[in-house]
Amino acid sequence: MGIISRKIFPACESMCVCCPALRSRSRQPVKRYKKLLSEIFPKSPGAPPNERKITKLCEYAARNPFRIPKIAKYLEERCYKELRCKHVKFINIVIEAYNKLLCMCKEQMAYFAVNLLNVVSELLDNSKQEATQILGCQTLTKFIYSQADGTYTHNIEKFVHKVCKLAHEDGEEHLRSCLRASSLQCLSAMIVHATLDNYELDTHAEDDDERGEPHRNWVDEVVRCEGRGATVACDASPSNMIIRPQPEKKDPSLLTREEIETPKVWAQICIQRMVELAKESTTLRLVVDPMFVYFDSRQHWVSQQGLAMVVLSDMSYWEASGNQQLVLAAVVRHLDHKNVAHDPQLKSYIIQVAAALARQIRSRRMLAEIGFVSDLCRHLRKSFQATLESVGEQDTNLNILLQNSIEDCLLEIAKGIDDVRSLFNMMAISLEKLPSSGSVARATVGSLMVLAHMISLALVTSRSQQVFPEALHVQLMKAMLHPNLEVRVGAHQIFSALLIPSSS
Numbered sequence: 001m002g003i004i005s006r007k008i009f010p011a012c013e014s015m016c017v018c019c020p021a022l023r024s025r026s027r028q029p030v031k032r033y034k035k036l037l038s039e040i041f042p043k044s045p046g047a048p049p050n051e052r053k054i055t056k057l058c059e060y061a062a063r064n065p066f067r068i069p070k071i072a073k074y075l076e077e078r079c080y081k082e083l084r085c086k087h088v089k090f091i092n093i094v095i096e097a098y099n100k101l102l103c104m105c106k107e108q109m110a111y112f113a114v115n116l117l118n119v120v121s122e123l124l125d126n127s128k129q130e131a132t133q134i135l136g137c138q139t140l141t142k143f144i145y146s147q148a149d150g151t152y153t154h155n156i157e158k159f160v161h162k163v164c165k166l167a168h169e170d171g172e173e174h175l176r177s178c179l180r181a182s183s184l185q186c187l188s189a190m191i192v193h194a195t196l197d198n199y200e201l202d203t204h205a206e207d208d209d210e211r212g213e214p215h216r217n218w219v220d221e222v223v224r225c226e227g228r229g230a231t232v233a234c235d236a237s238p239s240n241m242i243i244r245p246q247p248e249k250k251d252p253s254l255l256t257r258e259e260i261e262t263p264k265v266w267a268q269i270c271i272q273r274m275v276e277l278a279k280e281s282t283t284l285r286l287v288v289d290p291m292f293v294y295f296d297s298r299q300h301w302v303s304q305q306g307l308a309m310v311v312l313s314d315m316s317y318w319e320a321s322g323n324q325q326l327v328l329a330a331v332v333r334h335l336d337h338k339n340v341a342h343d344p345q346l347k348s349y350i351i352q353v354a355a356a357l358a359r360q361i362r363s364r365r366m367l368a369e370i371g372f373v374s375d376l377c378r379h380l381r382k383s384f385q386a387t388l389e390s391v392g393e394q395d396t397n398l399n400i401l402l403q404n405s406i407e408d409c410l411l412e413i414a415k416g417i418d419d420v421r422s423l424f425n426m427m428a429i430s431l432e433k434l435p436s437s438g439s440v441a442r443a444t445v446g447s448l449m450v451l452a453h454m455i456s457l458a459l460v461t462s463r464s465q466q467v468f469p470e471a472l473h474v475q476l477m478k479a480m481l482h483p484n485l486e487v488r489v490g491a492h493q494i495f496s497a498l499l500i501p502s503s504s
Helices: 002-007 010-014 032-039 051-063 065-085 088-104 106-111 113-125 130-145 153-157 160-167 174-197 205-211 218-227 263-277 281-297 307-318 324-336 344-362 371-389 393-415 421-432 438-462 470-479 485-499
Strands: none
Touching (some): 032 051, 088 106, 088 130, 130 174, 160 174, 324 371, 371 421, 438 485
């Protein structure tokens, strides 16, 4: 009856009011995105946000980009409604949904960026509630970090005055303090992006690469290639071997008229000022972490003469005596960032930059702090384990590229260490925790074997002698009794490499 009355007799729509087929829900089913949008908000204001439903909504948006404008428009209107009602928890849910869209729908940012910036503007203008202004600053910061190009630079510039005004808010209350902190964090993101956008590359970099071949230390290269054997290809490029010259520090009071009108010069001065602020590792991390996110989003790690290498090289030159290694440690620590952790190719590019930095630093002074070596060995172990478990050729090749990059970096670090006893102690601790599991144990011993060969090569080139540590000797003896055959063989090879350093 319902189908006939709906399709054959349209006139009955005004008469057969009880027909179930004529109900609005039957004639036009609710679209899925509307259902998902309604589910992300709890029934009561006191209930916690449903993270699973928010993720589900963003996954749906990623699969159906044509729905994103309607989703973004609904979230924007809902935010305005909750602002009028002063429901901060519901506003938090809207912002969380936008943040998830930034993470999961980067390619479709054009579909929701304007709505998001409108919401941010409303949040920043809501002077009656500091909590919403803090949300606005935090959201704008995440939006800035997610930029892959300069498309929205003009839109972001419009917020500078508002954010600066919030950074000058008076009061010692906790919320006021948090508001100033979040606004300053947002300003730092703007400054870093504006500075790095104007930090131009050296136009002579490619010419230096072509002319750099005669200046390479070819003896070290031959030793390195011979020592690594057939398992690793000798793929070092001239740009890896050349150390960038130290840049001239710019004094703002001594600039020429031409330099005053050059953005690149002021970008360099901004970096100099940031480096001067970084007196210890904690402060340096606050300076470099936004830079690393910028390098990730714009693929600046790829080239040895890319922006990441140029900026970090200049920073390590300008660092105060003894602090250059903090830059290197920060680069290695970035391998655990969520943008990088699951991308072996990007990891290998970052490690190549770290190797070039290690070479630059050791050309001026010996490396003292080597805590980041254990992090490199951990990544090498995970890569070996992934190679053992991988089934695809592409994954295997990417892991081999990563392993080669880590080996290069470990060699540069080992050459810069005057006393390798700390490395021996690190190896002993790793062997002490050697698991009984076959694949994990093999990967662990494999990473330590690479480190042992790098130490051996470094000892040969430096012609220094080291006493074999007793603690490492004991742990190697235990590893030689491991139930896994490959682990036992690896322990013997480590012992042999360290006992009789050789370039072959």
